[in-house]
Amino acid sequence: MRTVLRSRELAIVIVLLLLVAGTTVRTDAFLFSENSWRDLLLTPSILMLLAVGEAVVIITRNVDLSVGSVLALTAYLTGRLFIAQPGLPVVAVFVAGLLAGGALGLVNGLLVSLGRVPALVITLGTLYVYRGVVLTWAGSDRVNASDLPDGFLALGTKTLASIPVLTMIAVVVLAAVGYHLHTARGGRELYAIGSDPDAALLFGLPVRRRVLGAFVLSGALAGMAGVFYAARYGTISSGAGLGLELQAVAAAVIGGVAIFGGSGTVWGAALGAVLLVTINRALPILGISEFWQQAVVGVLILGAIVLDRVLAARTARRLADAREA
Amino acid sequence: MARTYPAHARPLWQRVLLTREMAVVAVLAGVVVYSVARVPNFTGPLTLPYLLLDTAPILLVALPMTLVVATGEIDLSVASVVGLSSVTVGVLVDAGWPVPAAALAALGVGAVCGALNGYLVAYVGLPSLAVTIGTLALFRGIAVGLLGTRAVTDFPDRWTELATARIGQTQLPLVVVPIVVLVAVFAVLLHLTPFGRGIYDIGLSTDAAHFSGVAVARTKLVLFVLTAAVAAFAGVFFTLRYGTARGDNATGLELQVVAAVLLGGVSIFGGRGALHGVVAGVLLIGVLSSALRLENVTVNVINIIIGALLVASVLSTSVLGWLVRRRQHSPLAPAQPQPGREER
Amino acid sequence: NSGASGGASGGGGDVSVVMLPKNLGNPYFDTSTKGAKAATSEFGGTFSEVGPDTGSPDAQVPFINTAAQQGTKALIVSANDPKAICDALDEARQAGTKVVTFDSDTDASCRDLFVNQATAEGIAKVQVDMIAEQIGDAGEIAILSASANATNQNAWIEMMKKDLADHPNITLVDTVYGNDDDQTSFDKTAALLQSHPDLKGIVSPTTVGIAAAARYLSTSSSQGKVALTGLGTPNQMRDYVADGTVTEFALWNPEDLGYLAAFAADALVSGKITGKEGGTFTAGKLGDFTVGADATVLLGDPFRFNKDNIDQFNF
Amino acid sequence: MAANGTPPVLELVDIRKAFGPVVALRSGSLRVHAGSIHALVGENGAGKSTLVKILSGLYRRDAGELRLDGQDVDFATTAESKAAGIAVIYQEPTLFPDLSVMENIFMGRQPLRSGRRIDRAAMREQSAELFRRLGVHLDPLRPAAGLSIADQQIIEIAKAISLEANVLVMDEPTAALSGVEVRRLFQVARGLRDEGKALVFISHRLDEVFDLCDTVTVMRDGAYVSTSPVADTTVGQVVTHMVGRTVDDLFPKTPAPVGDVVLEVRGLERADVFHDVSFDVRAGEIVALAGLVGAGRSEIARAVFGVDRYDAGTVRLHGTDVPPGSPLAAVRAGMALVPEDRRQQGLVTDASVARNVTAVVRSRIARWGLLTSARESRAAAPWAARLDVKTNALDMHGSTMSGGNQQKVVIAKWLATEPTLLIIDEPTRGIDVGTKAEVHRLLSELAGKGIAILMISSELPEVLGMADRVLVVAEGRITADVPRDQATPETVMHAATATLEHQP
Ligand SMILES: Nc1ncnc2c1ncn2[C@@H]1O[C@H](COP(=O)(O)OP(=O)(O)OP(=O)(O)O)[C@@H](O)[C@H]1O
Ligand SMILES: Nc1ncnc2c1ncn2[C@@H]1O[C@H](COP(=O)(O)OP(=O)(O)OP(=O)(O)O)[C@@H](O)[C@H]1O
Ligand SMILES: [Mg+2]
C-alpha cells in the first residue's frame, strides 16, 4: 500500500520533471529567467489549494463541484472589501476569505451529511446558486487592479529567496492538511469513512461530523484561493474561476486520489494540480498548438486512472502471493 | 397452496399520481399556467417554437443519459461529444462532403467516443465519473484542436433552414419529429422491455442482476454508445441550427443535462427514475428560463432559481425516502441500496 | 420590470430598445450601454439591457428570441458569432423588430444596420503604427486576441498582417487567445514572454486582453522592456500608463458608439433611414451621419490614449 | 466457573426488535456474570445477532431493559457501548479495506505521542503483540483488502481484545477458523475469563460450546427459551430446545429414484480458491457440498454457474459443455443458482416481488419483445402461490419481507425457469424454523420430480438430513464423497477439518 502510494506520487513527479526538463531544453527561458522560474511556482498555487480541498472531500467518498463558484464569490468579496475599506490589513482579507469560503462549504456539508443527499447533486446545485449570487452581486461591475491596494497586489508576485509568497502559503497549507490526514485520528477517520461508510457507522465513527468538516475545509481553501486569485490577477469579474471545479477534480484524480474514496493523498492531488497547470504552459513551447492542450489533459487523466488500476491489481497479486506463502 | 395475490397494493390513481415524476409534471404545469396567465407575451406564437428549439439539444441528450444514470453510472463527456460531432460535420462539409454524409460520419464518431467510455467503464471497470471527466477534456480537446480559429459556416441553406423549419403551417419546429420519435423509443426501451428492466436491476443491485443473468457489462456499453450517438445527433442539429461549426459549441451542456435528469427524479445512485419525469424536468427548466427572461429577469437569477430547484428536489425525495426507510429498515439503512451485511 | 414589454404593447408609440452585448460583466459594453441608454431617454423610448453570462456562440439566441416575443421595436446587438445568431435575428425582423449590430457585426444579410466603431483598416493601422513607434520599427511582436472565433479580432488581425508587410523588420511570431477571460489572458501573456524571450512587443486588440497583459507585465521584469499596445479602456489602463507599462493604446469612445447605435435604431424604426446607402439621420450631440456601403454607419477614427490625455476620459 | 451468587454484569430482559414487518426479536433475554463464558445458541434467524447489535447500540430496541453492572443503560451509538466497556465481534467482518491491518484494529483510538499525533511505531508494536497473543502471522502494515474471511475474523478478534473491555461478545467468531486457530482463540478466551471478564460466545458448533463455555442460553424464533449450566445439560437437550421439536421431521427426506447424470464437473480450477474439483450430480439426487465457511464451496458453485470465471476445467450439463463465465448460458442450459447472500445476490430488494420472480424469464414472457408489469404479475402469481410467499401484493418490495419470504421469492424466481439442475447455497440461512421445514420439503419434492440438486450448507443437521451424497470441501479441495448411509457428523467434520489440522 505505502509503496503503491509512494510510487504513485513518484510517477507524477517523474512526468513533471521530464516535462520541465524537456521544455527547458527547447527554450531555456522556461526555467532560467527570473519571471519564468517565479511563474512556474506561482501559477499552480491557486489550483493547488482547490485540489487539496477537493482531495479531502473525495477521500470521504464525496465530491465538491462548487469550488469554482466559491472562488469567484470570495475573490469578488476581496475586491469589494478593499473598495469599501482601502486600509484593510491583508491578513484580515485572508481571514475574511477563509471564513466566507468555509461558510459556503458548511452549507454544502450540512445539505450532504444531514440531508443524506448525494454530494454530486448538492454541489452541482450550489455551483449554480453560488455563481448566480456572484453574477447578481457583481453584475457588469468588475474589480480592477486600481481598486486594490498596491501592498496586496504586490503580494501576488512577491518572492522570498526567489520563492513566491503565495506558493509558500499554499505549500504550508498543503503540508498542514497532509500532516493532519496522516498523523491525526480525525484524519485517518476520513480515510476509514471513504473506505467503507457502513463499516464506519458500525464502528461508531462520527461520520457526519467528519464529512461536514471535509466540506468546510474544501470551502475554506476555495475561499483562500479566491483571495489568491484577487492578488494574482488583480481584475475580478463575475466569471472568475468558471469551470475550475472539473480541473480540481481532475488534479485530484491525476494525483491518485480514488474517486470512490478511501485512498490517495493531498500530496498527490497537489502534484496533480502542478502537472496540470505546468503542462498547459509547456505545450505551446513544445510546439504543440494551444488548441490541443485539452486533449493532452484528457489523455493525462485517463492515463492516471488506468495506472491506478494497474498498480492496484499488482498489489492485490502481491498480497495474494503473500497469503499463499 | 392455491393462494392468489392482488397485483398492486395501492389503487391505480395513487400509483400514477403519488410519484416523484408526477410532482415534477405538476410543478411544470403550475409554471406554465402561471406564465400563460401572468407573463406578458408568453402566449405569443413564438414562445413554443423557441422553447423547443432551445431545449432540443438538452432534451435529446437527457433521454439516453437517463438510462445511463439509471444503471448508477454517469456520462459527463456528452457536451464534448456534441462539440466534436459539430466539428466533424464542419470539417467534412468544408472538404466538400454532402451534409447527410457528414452527419452520418459525425454519428459514427459519436459512437466511437461512446464505445471508448463504455469499454473503460464496463469492461475495464473504471469509475464512470473519473473516466468521463477525462474524455470530456479529450473529446473537447480534439474538437478545438481540429478547427482552431476556424469556424465553418458555409452550410447549404436548405439544410440550415431544415434545422429551424416548421412543420407545415404549425408553429412546431421540424426537430420535434426526431425528439418525439426518440422519446418514444427510449420510453419503450426503458419501461417496456427486458433490457429496460435489466437497467433498473443493475442500478439497484449489480450483483443481483449479474446473478440473474443480466449482461451487466454489455448493457452499460450499449448505453454509453447510445448516449454518445444521440449527443452526436444533437451536435449535428446544433451545427445546422446555428449554421456554424466551432470547437467550443455546447460547452457546459453536460451539467445542464445532468441537472435536468436529476431534477426529473432519476436517482444518482441508479435504479430509480422514469422518462416522463426527465422530459418534464427538461421542459421545466426551459419554460422557467423562458418565462423569467420575458419578465426581464437576468440570467444569473435564473441560474440561482434552477440550482435551488435542483437542491430542493433531491432534498425532498431523500427526506421522504429516508422517513419511509426509517419505518421499514434499520436506522442505519443508508441512502444507497442496503448492503446485505445482515447475515453471514 | 417589463419596461420593454410595456413598450411592446405599443403604448404611445415610443420606441422600445433592447441592448444585447456579447456578455454581461464587460466594462467596455457597460460604457456602450450607458451611451445607448442616454440616447434612448433623449429620443424618448424604453430601454433595457439583457445578455448571457458567457460569450459562447449560441448563448445570445434565447435573448434575441425573447426580444422578438416581446415585440421589441429595436434590438442592438454585438454578435458573438457572425452566423450563429442569424436565424434568430431574421425571425426577430420578421416579427417586426429592427436589428442594429454594433461593435461586432453579423453577416450583412441578418441585420438592418451595422454601426461600425471604425473601419477595420483604421483599427488595424492604428495598432500597427503604435507598436511600430513603440519598438522602433524592428523586432518580434505577438498578438493576444480574444476568442479564437471572434469575428472582429480575426478581421483586424488579418488587416494588421497586411499592414505589417510595410514594416519588414517587425516579425509577428505568435498569436494566442485569452478568450476575453482575465485569468486565461494573464497566463497566456506569461507563456508568450517565456516562449519568445526576444519578444519586443505585444498587441492586444481586446480590452480584456490588454488589461490582463498590462497587469502581468507590470508585475514582471519585462515591464518597460516589452511594449504593450492595442485596444483598451482608459479606466482599466490608467494605472499602467502611469507606471510606464503602457505608453499608448487606442479605442473609440464606446459610449458614443452605443449612443450612435441607439439613434440609428430609432431612425430605422421611425423610417428616417432604411439601411439603403446615402440615407442620413441626426444622432443627438454627435451630429449627422450617413449610411455607407452595405448598410454600415461609421463612428469615426479610433482615438489614441496616452499619459497626456488619458485623464480627460472616464469610461 | 460462573459465580452465580454475584449479580450479573450484563442483563438483557425481554428485548424486542422488529424491522418493519419482520420481527427479529420477540423477547430476547440474557444474564451474563463476570468471570464466565456464556454461550448463546439458536438456529439461524433465532435473533442472536440482533440481540448483540442492540447490546452494542447499533440498533435501538423497541422494548425491554438493558442493564450493565445493575445500571439501566441505553446506547445510541456503538461508540457509547465501547466507552461503557462492551466489545463486540460482529458476525460479518467490518473492516476498512484501504487501511492497514493495524489501523483497522486501532481506528479512532490510535496510540498517540506528543501533540496528539498518531504513534505508528507503538501501534505497530501493539498489533504485533496482539497477533503474537493470538498466535497468528499477519503483517500489521498490509492493507485489509484481500484478507481471507478467516484473517478478517482474526482482525476483528484482535480489535475486540485490544479494547480491554470487561464484556466481550463474539458472534460466531469460529465460523471461518481452522482447528488450530480455534484452539488459540479458546486459550485467549479462557485467559480473559480468568481475568474476571464476562464473555458471550455465539456459535452453531455445539461441540465448541460444550468445550469452552460454562453456561448456555438457548433462543428460538426471537425469544428466550432456557439457560442452564453446561455441566447440567446435554447436546441433545440443547438441540431440542433450539428446534422446539425433534430434529428428524425438520428434514422430510423422501428418497427419490436417482436417474442419469445431469451435471458433470471435471478438474475445475481457480487460483487461490479451489483446485481440481470433479464431481457429478444425477437427476433426482440431492448432493450436499459440506465444509467450513471459507472452504470455497460458494466459489465452486458460482464458477459452475458462470458467475465467476475459472482458470481450468469443464462443466457439462446433459453431456454438452456449458461455456464458462456466462450465467445467461447456464440458465439457457437449464441451471439455476440460489446464491448464499440473499440481500446482495439473491434478489433486488428494492424491486417488486413480481419483477424479482420474473427477473430471469423476462425475455420469455415478453410479447414481441415488449413487457408490461401486468404480464409480469400474471407470470409471477402462480410461482408466488406455489411457494406460498407471504405478501399482500405482488408490487411490494422485497425489502419489506422477512428473510424466509425473501428466500421463497428467490427460489420462486429460479423455479420459474424450470431448471433441470438447481444449485442452492445456504438454502435456510437466517430462515425461521417453520419456513425451514417448508424449504426442505420443497427440495425433496423437486428431487422427486427428477431435478438434480446441488446444495451448499454450513449446517451439519441440514446436510445429514437432506443429502443423498455429501461432498466435503476443505481449502478448496473435495476431500471426501460420503454416501447418505455413511454420513455422520464425525465423518463429515473430520473430512472438513482434516487438511486444516496439519497447518503450522
Ligand atoms: N436489518 C434487518 N432487516 C430486516 N430483517 C432483519 C434484519 N436483520 C435481521 N433480520 C431478520 O431478523 C431475524 C433474526 O436475524 P439474526 O441475524 O439476529 O439471526 P441469528 O440468530 O443471528 O441467525 P444466524 O445464526 O444465521 O446469525 C432473521 O429472520 C433476519 O432475516
Ligand atoms: N473477502 C474475501 N477476500 C479474500 N478472499 C476471500 C474473501 N471471501 C472469501 N475468500 C476466500 O474465498 C474462498 C471461499 O470463501 P467463501 O466464504 O465463499 O467459501 P464458502 O465455503 O462458500 O463459505 P460459506 O460457508 O460462506 O459459503 C476461501 O478461500 C476464502 O478464504
Ligand atoms: Mg447471526
Ligand SMILES: [Mg+2]
Ligand atoms: Mg458460501
